[in-house]
Amino acid sequence: MLSSQHRELVKATVPVLREHGVALTSHFYRRMFSHNPELKHVFNQAKQEAGQQQQALALAVLGYAEHIDDPSVLAPVVMRIAHKHVGLGIRAEHYPIVGHHLLSSISEVLGEAASDELLEAWRLAYGQLADLLIAAEQQLYTDGALSRGGWSGVRSFTVTRKVAESSEITSFYLSPSDKGAVPGFRPGQYITLKRYVPELGLLQPRQYSLSDAPGQDYLRISVKREPGNGATPAGRISNLLHDTVHEGDQLELAPPGGDFFLHEERSTPVVLISGGVGQTPMIAMLNHLVLTQSPRRVAFVHGCRNGAVHAMKRHVNQLAAECDNVSKVVFYEEVGADDRQGKDYDLQGRVDLGAVREQVLLPDADYYLCGPLPFMLAQRDWLLAAGVDGGRIHYEVFGSHTIAG
Numbered sequence: 001m002l003s004s005q006h007r008e009l010v011k012a013t014v015p016v017l018r019e020h021g022v023a024l025t026s027h028f029y030r031r032m033f034s035h036n037p038e039l040k041h042v043f044n045q046a047k048q049e050a051g052q053q054q055q056a057l058a059l060a061v062l063g064y065a066e067h068i069d070d071p072s073v074l075a076p077v078v079m080r081i082a083h084k085h086v087g088l089g090i091r092a093e094h095y096p097i098v099g100h101h102l103l104s105s106i107s108e109v110l111g112e113a114a115s116d117e118l119l120e121a122w123r124l125a126y127g128q129l130a131d132l133l134i135a136a137e138q139q140l141y142t143d144g145a146l147s148r149g150g151w152s153g154v155r156s157f158t159v160t161r162k163v164a165e166s167s168e169i170t171s172f173y174l175s176p177s178d179k180g181a182v183p184g185f186r187p188g189q190y191i192t193l194k195r196y197v198p199e200l201g202l203l204q205p206r207q208y209s210l211s212d213a214p215g216q217d218y219l220r221i222s223v224k225r226e227p228g229n230g231a232t233p234a235g236r237i238s239n240l241l242h243d244t245v246h247e248g249d250q251l252e253l254a255p256p257g258g259d260f261f262l263h264e265e266r267s268t269p270v271v272l273i274s275g276g277v278g279q280t281p282m283i284a285m286l287n288h289l290v291l292t293q294s295p296r297r298v299a300f301v302h303g304c305r306n307g308a309v310h311a312m313k314r315h316v317n318q319l320a321a322e323c324d325n326v327s328k329v330v331f332y333e334e335v336g337a338d339d340r341q342g343k344d345y346d347l348q349g350r351v352d353l354g355a356v357r358e359q360v361l362l363p364d365a366d367y368y369l370c371g372p373l374p375f376m377l378a379q380r381d382w383l384l385a386a387g388v389d390g391g392r393i394h395y396e397v398f399g400s401h402t403i404a405g
């Protein structure tokens, strides 16, 4: 049981953790992977190499320590992490392993400053957070397995169609290899895919938003090839998918999940704002609203570099032309000779909500954002400054969320 004295000890370590947070978690990962190398199959090694996961966990620990008196503040973050963990197949038995290496790392990094009382306080605090996550994850595993077409763990899907959507985005249509039912999901949610990477000798997980409406006889994902440049290596899984996965091949998937989805209980307008491949969950929402003949007003706002990389433009053009309640605005950063203003794109430059104020400031609208982080922050700031309630702004990050943000 975590006493008030334990809580004070945990809170008192926040400044120390701020100072040592990243060093502590780097140490933790080195330690854990050397003792439990099987966990390398679960963690995205590119993020490990780029230091992103170290940051996510360090911030999660700090965020937790800061709110230890009122863990309810953490409820939405706990759900977000739980969805991510469930896609990755994290189970209750993994928690003691992580806890053991985390506590040993705290002790090793802090040296004499890590008193027995402090370590005991952290052991209890970690246990409390682990219990919250384990309970939330257990519920998600059960719900996933019991739902129609659902399963627990991984299931094989066959690529029935592979369609190039632009010069860098390709869609994969996936049907259960066992010919069983296709799972339902909420538009906006993602699946986690696991693929063997020969040069690492490891299975590697990646998340992909489902890019078509639920209720079809397939699941669809649309993947952008990450080419890399002189400074960063080419993305491993996106390139494997583009180059080596063909129609008839199989992919291993965890069930759909995620806490970013269309709020269907509402009847108010929906504004979908995306940058680049961030449009995938928006297309799922748009298609679902159209297929279910929702009378809600829908504004689709999208920005990308140019016409060559602009995926699914004909599809969105068609929906906007055919449905009175759907409007679209597309921004191109650079306009090519073949790009048709008023058809493929509407405005030149980066997405500027101020330029389309009347189309996006709709009464009681919900705003869904997905794209690079600076893009989403800019749109969120504009919406807040325009008086939109923060609770109506929902966002998906195609990377690690941090507990602080």
Ligand SMILES: Cc1cc2nc3c(=O)[nH]c(=O)nc-3n(C[C@H](O)[C@H](O)[C@H](O)COP(=O)(O)OP(=O)(O)OC[C@H]3O[C@@H](n4cnc5c(N)ncnc54)[C@H](O)[C@@H]3O)c2cc1C
Pocket: 044, 046, 047, 049, 050, 190, 206, 207, 208, 209, 210, 222, 223, 224, 225, 226, 228, 229, 231, 232, 233, 234, 235, 236, 237, 238, 239, 258, 277, 280, 281, 396, 397, 398, 399, 400
């Ligand atoms: C919820 C969610 C939904 C998503 N939905 C989609 C989607 O619909 N479509 C889509 O295309 N993607 C989506 N993503 C992103 C996707 O999961 C992958 O991250 C993406 O495909 C890149 O994976 P990769 O294996 O190709 O690249 P990785 O190998 O993981 O590399 C990722 C990036 O890190 C860089 N990098 C790698 N190693 C290093 C290093 N040592 N130092 C510095 N940089 C390095 C690479 O150059 C690359 O740009 C989503 C992500 C999340 C979390």
Ligand code: HEM
Pocket: 039, 042, 043, 044, 045, 047, 053, 056, 057, 060, 061, 080, 081, 084, 085, 088, 090, 094, 095, 096, 098, 126, 129, 130, 133, 399, 400, 401, 402, 403
């Ligand atoms: C109390 C304990 C834990 C906390 C606070 C925690 C916190 C987090 C956070 C904040 C993220 C990022 C979520 C996001 O991307 O949105 C994350 C991701 C992840 N967690 Fe945990 N976690 C805990 C336990 C575990 C355990 C026991 C495992 C299993 C070994 C695990 C494995 C992972 C993996 C593999 C990821 C994804 C990282 C990647 O992309 O590779 N976590 N966790």
